[in-house]
Amino acid sequence: MNRKTLVLPAVVGLLTPVLAACGGSDSGGKSGDAIVVGTTDRFTASSDAPAPFDPAYTYDSGWNVLRQVVQTLMVQPRGGGDPEPEAAEDCHFTDKGNERYACKLRKGLQFSNGDPLTAADVKFSIDRAIAINDDSGVAGLLSTVDTVETQGDNEVIFHLKTADATFPFKLSTPVAGILNSKQYEKKKLREGFQVDGSGPYTMQAEVKNNEVTKITFTKNPHYKGLLTPKNDKAVMESFSDAAAMSTALDKGDIDVMARTLTPDQINELQNNTTGNVNLVEMPGLGIRYLGFKTDAPTVKNKAVRQAMAQLIDRDELVSKVYGSQAQSLYSLVPATITGHSNSFFNKYGNPSVDQARTLLAQANITTPVKMTLHYTTDHYGAATAKEFEVLKKQLNDSGLFDVSIEGTAWDKFRPAELKGQYDVFGMGWFPDFPDADNFLSPFFGKDNFLNLPYANSEIRNTLIPQSQREADRLTASKSIADIQDKIAEDVPILPLWQGKQYIAARDDVMGSEYAMSTSSDLQLWELSRGVSG
Incomplete structure (x- = not known):
């Protein structure tokens, strides 16, 4: 062909x-x-991660399962764009300040077991995720919710703490998935691999040694929503x-x-x-970056982090490892998103050993700086190991760093990262929704999903709320650009590349x-x- x-x-x-x-x-x-x-993608249950498919817990590839089974009020349409009503028949802000959001449910909604789905179930599900507030950080997507009100069985009203123009997007994410209170406890995660909801499919997992090997998704006869399943059964094999x-x-x-x-x-x-x-190439907003435990002795002085930003050659990294399948990234906000700014390039320019040496000398940092870069071996693809070999060589060839690298399986890596056991670590981010706020708030807002010690009060208390207030995302770009510039200065996170x-x-x-x-x-x-x- x-x-x-x-x-x-x-x-x-x-x-x-x-x-x-x-x-x-x-x-x-x-x-x-x-x-x-x-x-x-691997799905495992352990003492550190006992509930891989609970919407109040999972904040990674588990969403690939939840999106098939758990219905949300809103859904992101194929190809992107503003979210559209899914379990709801209508949702909109009812005030000019973007602080009151009302949704009317579709008539006759049912969970997959035939139980009726009402506004009370929506309230239960949102309140539950907020109350559990798991360390995974996924509840941070609901951080602007103050109270959830129901009016009858078919209307839900969200009263927000502050204006949040991105709230419709957040209601399209699995943390806002609608659950049956008969099947989920209000303040306790549902352990194991079973998921129940009102989405287009039901699911059954095959498990071996606490790890999923295969999931069978069967068309849900009770489903009512915007989506049109084009198959009766699909299987996900790991x-x-x-x-x-x-x-x-x-x-x-x-x-x-x-x-x-x-x-x-x-x-x-x-x-x-x-x-x-057929090989299908699609728009992608996934990014990769290095994260820093900014209170750790090795990287506490921002001059160390700035020197790394000055040394790393993104173009060489991409060329050697990913070729045309990725591009250098100079901000956490991808180049295709409104509000993107090349803040790191504007701050550091092209890689320079001399400028990195000057940064370290001015801060009285003894070189070479010894550290370990941690990465996960089985979550972002086999090329990750090669990527970290290139990063190690770039930093060590400068003579300013003595870097070693260490790879760990995801089921151990992620809990260790959340506990602050890594001074420097590599992560990826697949956005919850295509807006600049989702590349910034989850990292630098309160209860950030990386559990970073870095906290900039101006970013957290002024700039993020300013950007969230603006329904016109072009108008929000000034605040978004200011956040990116401050991150380039402080380097709590170092963006590397954006992929297809x-x-x-x-x-x-x-x-x-x-x-x-x-x-x-x-x-x-x-x-x-x-x-x-």
């Missing part, structure tokens, strides 16, 4: 998905009529690495290969334009170009079986 381009309605500032026909075998998926999707996932695609054991393909796999698929597997996202799908699978949102969440309801071309 020849290379082909699919033209979709444009999304401001984002790329149009491109499909390239690639090599593969002729067999289809081997799970009957179900669409089988492979992923390298693989130990991208190579095993690719082998399964070649053998026809799976139909779709999602997060996360390696750069080498993407290059191979791009260069092979014959066969019956890819899915590989067999030719008889339809809808793969919509199967992942711009926030990198799977949308299994978009997939269907078609005719191989």
Whole structure:
């Protein structure tokens, strides 16, 4: 098949998905009529992370499960844009100050077990997430909620502490998922791997050694909402690495290969334009960065963090590890988002050993500065290890640092990071919604999801509230730019790169170009079986 381009309605500032026909075998998926999707995301339960699929807890790849099962009042439409009513039939601010938000529910909503879904369930779910306030930081998305009021069975009113023009987006995230109070306790997480809701699917997990191996999603006959599931059943299968996932695609054991393909796999698929597997390139807002425990002795002096910002060569890093699949990033806010500013480039310019040496000397820092960079081995793809090798070499070649690197599996890495056990660590961020606020507030607001000790009162108490007040996001750009400039000065976080996202799908699978949102969440309801071309 020849290379082909699919033209979709444009999304401001984002790329149009491109499909390239690639090599593969002729067999289809081997799970009957179900669409089988492979992923390298791993879902484990442990004493540190006992509730991987509870909306009040999970704040990472677990959202790929919750979005299929748990319904929200609002939903982000395919391709991006402002959120639209989902479990609600209408939602809007009722005041000029963006502090009172009212939603009217669709009629006849039911949970998957047939129980009626009412405004009381919405209130229960939001109040529950706020009350549990888990260390994962996901409740921070609801930090502007003061009280939740119900009027009858079908109307919910949110009274906000401060103006929050981004609140409709937040109601589209899984932490605002609507739960049945008969199945979830008000102040306790639901441990294990079962999820119940009113979304387009029900789910059943297969578990081995406290780790999910496969999840079967079955169309929910009680679902009423904006989405239109295009299949009756979908399966998510978890693989130990991208190579095993690719082998399964070649053998026809799976139909779709999602997060996360390696750069080498993407290059191979791009260069092979014959066969019956399509590589889909989609708009992506995922970013990677280094985080700092700013009260740790090794990096407490901001001159150390500034020197690292001055030394790291993003262009070389991207070129050696990711090639055309990523681009250098000089702010936490991606280049395609309204309000983006190249604050780190404006502050530090091109990499310079001499300028980094001057920064350290002026602060009386003894060199070489010894430290360990920590990264997760199994959460962001196999290329992460190579990325940290490049970072290590760049810093050590300057003679100003003595860096070692250490990789840890995600189920141990994330709890250790939250407990402050790492002075310097690598993380990724897939946004909850496509707005600059979501690349700033979760990091620098109260109860930030990284549990960073860094706290800038002007950012937290003035600039973030100012930006959230503005319904016109262009008007909010001044406050957003000021936040980015202060982060470049203090370097509590060091942005590295912004990536594209890819899915590989067999030719008889339809809808793969919509199967992942711009926030990198799977949308299994978009997939269907078609005719191989």
